[in-house]
Amino acid sequence: MEKKTLHKKVPLWRKTVEILGTALLCGLIAFLICHFMITPQYQATASMEVSFAHLPGAFYTSFETGVDVDLAKEYAGLFQLDSTRYNAAGAAGIDVAEIDKNVSVSAVPGTQTMYFKASFPTPEQAQAAANAYMKAFDETLKDNTGYDDENLLLEAQLPTAPASPKTGIVTIVTVLISGMIAFAIFSRQPLFDSINVLFFLVFTIICIFPFYYLFINTISDNDLVSRGLINFYPVGIHFSNYVSLQNVSDLGSSILVTVARTILGTALMVIVSAWAGYLVTKQKMWKRSFWYRALVITMYFNAGLVPWYMNMLMLGLTDNFLAYILPGMVAPYNIILVKTYIESIPASLEESAVIDGASTPKVFISIIWPLSIPILATIAIFGAVGNWNSFQDSLLLMSNKPQLYTLQHRLYIYLNTYSNLGAAMSSSGGVSNTAIQNMLNTKVVKYTISMVTIIPILVVYPIMQRYFVKGIMLGAVKG
Amino acid sequence: MEMNVALPRGAAEKKTKQSSIVEIINRLLILIAGFLVFFPQVNPGRISLKINQNTSLFTTAISYETITASLARPLRMEWVTPGQFHLLMAGAALLLLGIIACAAGACMSLGNNRMKKRASLFPIAGSFAMLGGLGVIYNSYTSVLKTVTEAGKLSNVQPNFPTGIYVFAVLAALILVVSLIQFFLLRTRVSEAKMEMEEKYRLFLMFLPVLFMAFIFCYLPIYGWRFAFFDYKVGDSLRIFDTVVDGVVTEKSNFVGFKWFAYLFENPATRMDLVRVLRNTLIMSGLGIATSWLPIAFAILLAEVRSSKFQRFVQTFTTIPNFISWVLVYSFALAIFASDGFINSFMTNIFGIASDTDYLASADHIWIKMLLWGTWKGVGWSAIIYIAGIAGIDQQLYEAARVDGAGRWQCIWHVTVPGLMPTYCVMLLMSIAGILSNGMEQYLVFENALNKDVIEVLDLYVYNIGIKDGLIPISTVVGISKSLIGITLLFCANRISKAIRGESII
Numbered sequence: 001m002e003k004k005t006l007h008k009k010v011p012l013w014r015k016t017v018e019i020l021g022t023a024l025l026c027g028l029i030a031f032l033i034c035h036f037m038i039t040p041q042y043q044a045t046a047s048m049e050v051s052f053a054h055l056p057g058a059f060y061t062s063f064e065t066g067v068d069v070d071l072a073k074e075y076a077g078l079f080q081l082d083s084t085r086y087n088a089a090g091a092a093g094i095d096v097a098e099i100d101k102n103v104s105v106s107a108v109p110g111t112q113t114m115y116f117k118a119s120f121p122t123p124e125q126a127q128a129a130a131n132a133y134m135k136a137f138d139e140t141l142k143d144n145t146g147y148d149d150e151n152l153l154l155e156a157q158l159p160t161a162p163a164s165p166k167t168g169i170v171t172i173v174t175v176l177i178s179g180m181i182a183f184a185i186f187s188r189q190p191l192f193d194s195i196n197v198l199f200f201l202v203f204t205i206i207c208i209f210p211f212y213y214l215f216i217n218t219i220s221d222n223d224l225v226s227r228g229l230i231n232f233y234p235v236g237i238h239f240s241n242y243v244s245l246q247n248v249s250d251l252g253s254s255i256l257v258t259v260a261r262t263i264l265g266t267a268l269m270v271i272v273s274a275w276a277g278y279l280v281t282k283q284k285m286w287k288r289s290f291w292y293r294a295l296v297i298t299m300y301f302n303a304g305l306v307p308w309y310m311n312m313l314m315l316g317l318t319d320n321f322l323a324y325i326l327p328g329m330v331a332p333y334n335i336i337l338v339k340t341y342i343e344s345i346p347a348s349l350e351e352s353a354v355i356d357g358a359s360t361p362k363v364f365i366s367i368i369w370p371l372s373i374p375i376l377a378t379i380a381i382f383g384a385v386g387n388w389n390s391f392q393d394s395l396l397l398m399s400n401k402p403q404l405y406t407l408q409h410r411l412y413i414y415l416n417t418y419s420n421l422g423a424a425m426s427s428s429g430g431v432s433n434t435a436i437q438n439m440l441n442t443k444v445v446k447y448t449i450s451m452v453t454i455i456p457i458l459v460v461y462p463i464m465q466r467y468f469v470k471g472i473m474l475g476a477v478k479g
Numbered sequence: 480m481e482m483n484v485a486l487p488r489g490a491a492e493k494k495t496k497q498s499s500i501v502e503i504i505n506r507l508l509i510l511i512a513g514f515l516v517f518f519p520q521v522n523p524g525r526i527s528l529k530i531n532q533n534t535s536l537f538t539t540a541i542s543y544e545t546i547t548a549s550l551a552r553p554l555r556m557e558w559v560t561p562g563q564f565h566l567l568m569a570g571a572a573l574l575l576l577g578i579i580a581c582a583a584g585a586c587m588s589l590g591n592n593r594m595k596k597r598a599s600l601f602p603i604a605g606s607f608a609m610l611g612g613l614g615v616i617y618n619s620y621t622s623v624l625k626t627v628t629e630a631g632k633l634s635n636v637q638p639n640f641p642t643g644i645y646v647f648a649v650l651a652a653l654i655l656v657v658s659l660i661q662f663f664l665l666r667t668r669v670s671e672a673k674m675e676m677e678e679k680y681r682l683f684l685m686f687l688p689v690l691f692m693a694f695i696f697c698y699l700p701i702y703g704w705r706f707a708f709f710d711y712k713v714g715d716s717l718r719i720f721d722t723v724v725d726g727v728v729t730e731k732s733n734f735v736g737f738k739w740f741a742y743l744f745e746n747p748a749t750r751m752d753l754v755r756v757l758r759n760t761l762i763m764s765g766l767g768i769a770t771s772w773l774p775i776a777f778a779i780l781l782a783e784v785r786s787s788k789f790q791r792f793v794q795t796f797t798t799i800p801n802f803i804s805w806v807l808v809y810s811f812a813l814a815i816f817a818s819d820g821f822i823n824s825f826m827t828n829i830f831g832i833a834s835d836t837d838y839l840a841s842a843d844h845i846w847i848k849m850l851l852w853g854t855w856k857g858v859g860w861s862a863i864i865y866i867a868g869i870a871g872i873d874q875q876l877y878e879a880a881r882v883d884g885a886g887r888w889q890c891i892w893h894v895t896v897p898g899l900m901p902t903y904c905v906m907l908l909m910s911i912a913g914i915l916s917n918g919m920e921q922y923l924v925f926e927n928a929l930n931k932d933v934i935e936v937l938d939l940y941v942y943n944i945g946i947k948d949g950l951i952p953i954s955t956v957v958g959i960s961k962s963l964i965g966i967t968l969l970f971c972a973n974r975i976s977k978a979i980r981g982e983s984i985i
Binding site: 207228295304309314330 | 533537683697809863945
């Protein structure tokens, strides 16, 4: 309250002028950018459907089942032959370099389609290039394979609604106006405060936008998603993606393993940390400070990844669920947290119990444990999130037991496989039939699995927030 | 009166001393036996060379799958029977139980005389159990040898008399002898009415399991450093000496001393790799250190926001990214920056610019990109400690500064920043100490064929050559060097902190 009076109040009329001025200036800049800098590029997608009934048997089979990826690739390669490119360039009346720059071609095994994408300054040019390209391809096919097929369905089409540069202007102006409104709300303050607020607003949006973007893509119409048309708001809301995740193989076991390790690992870690944290507060313990130091030093020193791995191998903890639980049980940092907390509990409480004849475990269970619940909850939450997010131990130790992969590991694998069509085509022989059928939807599948992995964290996050300031502050106090 | 008791007391003291020396020897022996349980080299249960040589006695006792992993065929063909291996497991378990009994005795021997007397019985029983267990293992060995010889498949099963049997037999015998001596030495002692133990030992024993776990998972890996001194390939064994059978060298020693340490620097390929990886590591850590003031700026600016509701809102949502894994960050990165991601579709939909650039594939500006991802994920979280720090600064300081005519910026510069400096110093020193370890998860998920050269940091390099390519010795050498440099840096940082602030950071 007192702070506010220190800054001089800015008159409202001046603020209004400032805001309107900025808005007009931004709008002008946006218009200039749109008008002079951005040349709209029209995208034409030409697809070719091959009627396989007329093709030689072997080709039919391999292409249909999608097993022979190489053949599909070779076919797609016909697009890139010199003859095709020059024919197309000639027909469309453009330079062949333009074609090389703009055209991307690919074949989708199993879907009986090949398509190329090309971007041109005007829709007419795009259409012409697409048509010419298709024709050139047809001829090249004939020249190269001596194979003329009336049933080759060649068709070039423009994208559903080519975006006009006007949209850009409108969007920018809209965004600016809404920004200005936000600006105005806070603008009874000096300019610095407004900018400050705006900065944090933008940063916060950057932080949460990916979560939001992923989410709206998982609940929107899958076709729109795969065409990349969902940007800011969901369209055609449905939740069937989450339901159909049960068809994704291996996901179930991963979820089970991750949940099990999160519950078991966290519970054991909390119990051990509480017990150890309590014991190290005992000055009477034989060589206490030596043992305590030996424990703390492990936070800063480790033997290295490979010796650690060899050690786990020696202990027989590879391909073994226990490897998720046992190493995490003794967590020095958490022990320090608990110790620091217990030291803040009045010693008289414990003393009175000892005088009543309670043993150390009794004191621990009946006095220390209930009193240190806040800190135990803190480390439990952090431990649970750590366990849920664990990826490295699964990657290192479970190489021979895919059914023990954690969820994050599974997600990592999904993200890396079929990350795009090219990757799927280049992975030799390992592409199964179902994988290819799902391929067009891998984007959605990946997003949905990611969401499933995030949701538990988002659920516990509000609870966590209550504790983590306390946790981090206690940690800063040296043990 | 004093003269009278002087002599017996002296004798008693002598006896106590003897007894305590014997006690210590016994504990040491039991400790050794306990450790050897985890060392595959002395596993008495390796009755066939087909059993993985990385199998320790502990694993032998608990995992039937591990011991029979390479024996599927002999089992199927019934050259050996599951019963023989169950017998082996039972023997190993009995041996383990014996050692546990010995250990219990060793723990109890910390108590008073009465307890000590009781305690001395445990190792006696335990060593008998150990010997019994060894007998059972031997039995299973002879039985395997018999059936295999009958089947004529010696080369398929390769029965082996494990030298570990001798080691454990000797240990068991020693423990037995020492325990018996202890037992008789204790007989003359006067017992107390109740079994009791001094509190300091009681507390220690209660703490022992925790120490044991810490030892197994944090200190025992140091034993893995031995791989750096051998010509080791995955699946091979480590031999300091040549194995000589009947004057013929059957297996040559693969002990190579410091060969790999020298190799790391002498071999041009690895040297170049190392330089490249170190460059990446130092640049990424350096960028992290150079931007380590960002959380402070974040916290100070956030504190300047008037509305506490807005503050909470910002804090809530900027902290979330810290709690998701790097795999998920990578998933976000794909969703936003991949060729079919948000940026490209945004450009296409709004501006009509057809674009499908894969921003993640290229190696351009990868260090900056990694820094930005790190900042995106961590800055909100790192700022919390400073936000709390600002809340802890005495308000009177601000008032005093304002009375002296300080404006907003002067208040920040002369009150807030100095107030946060101690915390910042600790953080900075810690990050300097950890300059070589920037973790591998972030770089592993973002790594691809195009950016591998510039993204591979030391931790990732060790993973790539050690775990992926199986070059155990050389990666161990890198790991050892990194650990030693790391701990040296930490102690230096600690020394500096002590010198400047009079407080240690560890």
